[in-house]
């Protein structure tokens with residue numbers, strides 16, 4: 035049995051912090067260790083105690099003085115938009131038509147899909163993200179590329195083919211029947227294979243006819259084991275257009291409710307302009323509202339009102355929403371989340387922030403038994419963070435005296451450079467990608483001509 039012992043400052047959450055100094059929400063070992071056996075965490079605790087348990091044969095990697103945390107989880111992004119980040123000047127509907135619906139047509143090419151899928155997974159890992167929920171393009175081949183790239187890296191990834199049968203270019207439209215058939219085949223092929231999980235993915239109400247929404251309902255009914263992902267209430271023009279297409283629905287949320295798409299495995303991206311009635315509908319069905327701060331700012335969409343979701347008892351998660359979002363980094367995402375909430379008079383404490391990126395998002399996905407925390411029996415998906423990765427960070431860190439301060443500096447000033455190493459199921463990945471050692475070279479797919 036091969037044993038790997040990581041030594042460092044270990045931080046993991048057991049619950050959501052209720053205040054800025056709620057120490058009951060997390061466990062922290064100043065000289066800590068994580069013992070990994072066969073891709074899973076076997077023990078976590080003080081180094082001296084864990085080293086004794088590990089025995090003399092364990093390989094030891096000393097990450098001191100860095101922080102060892104669970105790998106980050108991203109609950110909403112688009113893998114075909116990897117090369118469309120930073121597209122200038124448009125709000126949602128214009129941005130989709132001008133940039134995104136052009137970019138996604140490239141994914142009819144298997145070679146292109148394979149190339150981007152590999153780079154996408156590597157970029158997640160370079161940023162400390164070990165699991166994510168992504169939309170693929172309308173092409174079933176893009177889903178094959180996505181899950182194959184995840185499988186090569188042994189990552190727990192969730193995703194699915196977008197279904198869209200109107201208000202998009204011909205080359206990106208499926209039909210209610212082909213969307214259904216392709217989704218069924220992809221679920222059969224991928225869901226539960228390696229660490230893959232499937233998400234049934236009607237893009238949003240604007241790009242699906244009532245007939246396609248019916249097919250989505252059928253898929254959800256036939257596959258309760260799968261996730262559902264879509265977009266909801268991101269932009270005022272989008273809301274007006276969506277509700278005009280479904281005139282009998284009470285509001286945008288009611289469009290999806292009318293097809294039984296609300297539920298505890300459903301992730302609704304954005305949820306910026308929901309009425310109290312709509313938030314209560316999400317709360318009653320345990321649906322998850324996904325907060326995408328960099329995207330909401332970049333596309334000029336609006337500000338996510340976390341406290342209203344909280345007061346009405348609705349579940350939330352946090353995500354990058356690349357390529358509307360501007361960074362793969364969950365640290366940068368939480369830095370923007372802090373600002374989006376701050377401008378509304380809402381506080382996001384450093385501990386609450388790191389909870390959201392890890393255990394909070396794992397709970398939103400119902401995967402807290404497998405990922406999102408460092409405890410015996412969970413998968414060894416781990417991020418090692420360096421609070422002094424840049425000169426300005428090192429200088430700032432000289433004045434930091436508490437863990438909370440350090441976490442906040444890391445979030446506010448950090449990015450992929452602050453991620454020193456990433457482990458996926460116990461295997462070091464970031465150093466392999468960055469140094470292009472033989473494994474990374476074997477994973478790399480050349481860019482198609």
Ligand SMILES: [Zn+2]
Nearest residue numbers: 112265303355
């Ligand atoms: Zn999105």
